[in-house]
Amino acid sequence: MENKSNDLIKKIQSSIPDFSKGQKRIANFIINHYDKAAFMTAAKLGEEVGVSESTVVRFANEIGFDGYPKLQKVLKELIKSKLTSVQRMEVSSNRISEDNILKSVLQADMEKIKLTLEELDINTFNEVVESILNARKIYILGVRSSAPLASFLGFYFNLIFDNVRLVHTTSVSEMFEQIIHASKDDVIIGISFPRYSKRTISALKFGKSRGATVISITDSKESPLAHCSDHSLIARSDMASFVDSLVAPLSVINALIVAIGMRRKQQVYDTFENLEKIWEEYQVYEKYDEENESKIRKED
Structure with missing residues (x-):
């Protein structure tokens, strides 16, 4: 399953001799330009290669998909993991309106949260909560663009x-050194989105070999992280130019923190009660003084 997208290209290549002339044109375009095909409608792809929309739909059925959108989905999985940053910019430039980049990006992020909400399995989410609550030790891994997500989760x-x-690392060996004592009573949470981190995948596989419960926060059940995890929280991510859109993953992490916090209400209450005293003593936060604010306004 891990190479389902790559298998698609191989399957198309091996089937070319059996295709009709029109199907061969579709096949060659997908093989050579899958990055563009992934974001084309059936009609647009047909127009591009000189065949009808119905021929494109039949092509998708011919190679084992129940409709063209299913073929598109696999192509999108392929480009997310394979495209370089430069290629990602080229692809996304055709999808983002330069007239209103703010609106385009925010709307895309809203759509990812909506899809995540529709697709996330509540039973899996609850199982993850229970695993974390019962863990002897919790390890959190996330590198590169996923590092801020790991830090946020670790902070709370x-x-x-x-x-x-929270595993801090600059190499695979350092990551292994920090999780070397993981065992069957522990939980390892790995976070990664396309392009997937080899370091994180290797660490999760190592943790699983040690008997730890492995939880991944990633973008797809086809993700290599999902394949080496006991539980996977799936959150939609996407490319916003060269930037990884991680709004939906952060929302899922927020939900995870809140769900666990609700189960540990008294501990959280006690912790914050103590912290408030510390923050007050060391003046960690700017204090809003309504009386002084009123005086300042009068003086102005």
């Missing part, structure tokens, strides 16, 4: 638990 988990380790 450290307020709830006293058994959290």
